[in-house]
Amino acid sequence: MMRIFKSLIGVAIVLIAGCDASPPAITDDPELNERLESLITLEGQRRLDNFVLPESDDFARIPQDPRNPLTSEKIRLGQLLFHDPTLSQSPLYESSRGTYSCATCHHAKAGFQAGRQQSIGDGGSGWGERGEARRPDPRYPLFDVDTPPLRSPSVLNTAYQRVMQWSGGAGANGPNDETTGFWSDKGVTRVNHLGYDGLETQAILAMNSHRMDNASTSVVATNSEYQALWNQVFPGEPVSDEKVGLAIGAYERTIMASQAPFQRWLKGETNAMTSQEKRGALVFFGPSACSDCHTGPALSSMAFYALGMKDMAGPDVFNSPPEQLGRGEFLTTGTSDYKFKVPQLYNMIDSPFLGHGGTFKSIREVVDYYHRGIPEQNLPPGTVTDQFKPLVLTPDDLSDLTVFLTTALRDPDLGRYVPSSVPSGGCIPANDAQARIDLGCN
Template sequence: MKKILATLALVAFFLYACQKTDVQHIDHVTAADLSDAKDLSAMIQPMSNDYASIPQDPQNPLNADKVELGKLLFHETRLGLNPKQTEGLHTYSCASCHHAEAGFQSGLTQAISEGGSGFGIAGELRIPSAIYQTENIDVQPIRAPSLLGSAYQDIMLWNGELGGVGLNIGTENLWTSDGNSNNFTGLYGLEILGLASRQKHRLNPDTAWLASNETYKNLFDLAFPELPDTERINSRTVSLALAAYQRTLLANQSPFQRYLRGDLKAMTKAEKDGKSLFFGKAKCSNCHNGPALNSMQFVALGMNDMQNGVNGAFNVAPDNRESKGRGGFTGKARDIYKFKVPQLYNLRDVTALGHGGSFSSVEEVIRYKNAGIPQNANVPLSQLSKMFQPLGLTEDEIGKLVKFVRDALYDPNLVRYEPASLPSGNCFPNNDEQSRIDRGCQ
């Protein structure tokens, strides 16, 4: 009898221990988590090879070979063919200003393409080259936006001027620049971006060289089998391949995305609380929504423009059209100082945020929006978004919201979108001497 009692006691002990372990295992997963994950299912990003689920231009259907071709072309410094100084030949690429290490933006207040020197670890050490005349360096008067989630934008740039669709229908009389005149093709903004880069960023597809390179020639044949052989390598197909690749740039390994797909332990308790604030009290989702947490809205939040001498910026012309936001394109008073709502993934490693790079961290932006006091005295109060009001968040709530945006939206493995090497053998994203040293290319 004693043996039976002892055995029963032992079984009871193990049952209790297992139950206790199970309780500990589920940790902070609650019934609310299950409901939230279901309710927010519209925020789920597809896998990057699930082409049927990725938004795309009807004129540019995705396929694996086109995406692979675009990946190589995006990083190919051999396409840096139109430099202002001969020293810049073949030293820059699309990725010079939009690289994986900084969440497909530059990581700097002002991105530097041709005329830059160095890279560092995540682009933080790129500086103007000492052998360049300042006026010849390729910089823009506005921060380079991230390309993550760009599949969820039908028009591109902070002012939305690229793209012959969506909100740009009815603006045809404004399609007069070297870049936005491509809108007449009826392509989406992302597909036009590569065409515009010829004028705006001194890139040019060397079609003769691409045709002579076996790797590129084979990929163009596979990517565009519907075209005659003689029409497969040109500026348009290069731009379409670039866009195809950029549409696959999704932060779908971030904790928030894993949580939405059913891994309810992917986020910490504080990050989950921050999520509730994001979609609730803080009202962030009024503007930042959908799979990329962006939108096609243009809003004025009174943030400072880029200024010469601030955070290393230079060559910023006074009264430049880029600093006028949507109004710089449309010319309409109601659009002045209104900028397109950006995506929010992978901002942790970025030290310049806002269209003018006037914020150095996610926390600074959240505190700015919580206070509801504009930075830029040039923006009339009448232009400010009605949503730009004090939020009344406590310090604890600010901390939790920061954790959600900074950490739960951070995909730690964006380097999966980089090629192992280039068919040219060149270094990327830059091929200047210091960048080659920094990247271990020599």
């Protein structure tokens, strides 16, 4: 009732002001707010707070790995390391040393995704506006370019994911508690033995997977700014890839889309969303059943489903990625084949390549795919998840849902998570010659 009371006061103020001037468009609607609040809370059975993302400095509310507690100094160190191309110390060719970083494939302007269908790390060149112009460096043999076979998932809100990667293979806990018999010293599970949660595991894993290991040979070991931070965070510890991964994982835990309109509405700013966005939220939490899988603060979950979406393919895809088995990549029982982790949904519009293969080029394409409920791939009988079936939504429902996913879930200021510079002096988020020109670093 307090939310509705505030809404009525706001409407009254607008009407009074309208006596002397044309009133702004009113996006508040007490009846719509009441319907939406009732739907999200299941008529009072749960709280709106269940969906609120914490601010990045609210450590008490951010999920943490108990073996890697958050501190301001560790987060600052991780922020610099995440964006600094100095970590690219193990490229296949010397020409690429110091030219790429974690942020090359997960940068703020693309919603902490890559900005293109297939990310390119070592052996990449150029940038464009938000990574869309990055291409294989012609000096590199194409098969040596670091081009992963799956779309680079967003780092946003990943504190709410106990395991990482589309297969969920990175991480020792949560859904992987009982999978230890499938871990090996190769592939996605190869550092799970360290016992960390997904974000920390993924960060450590990426150091090797993306040719950024040997941090001890980078300027992190000699630069005065890095050394001052390092000694605060890891006193008496030498620079190592594991510790670098822990700092990066800590930073990633704080990257929250907490200023998105839907988040502001949840916190009581009832006019933060337009009426159409609110109608779209009613569809999301209602007849579309989206929230059955996409739930909690990040609108994600630790569930895995086979939806028959296509693997990565297209003119901007290199090195012919093989068939992807999802969770079946390491759980080799056959029952997990083609099942992929439920992703978070914020800032999707910033990098319009969706699905595990990045084959959907707009949010509306994904909405229509779920509405049709017909798999694109011809998977073995009984593989497609039972919940994936045609929906009964009106054209207005589909339009409203698309608007909610596009604009109500977009945080407009992810740049607040990016440092103004890095100690190495490298260009953020890529440092090769063409990227430096594109980004104005020369």
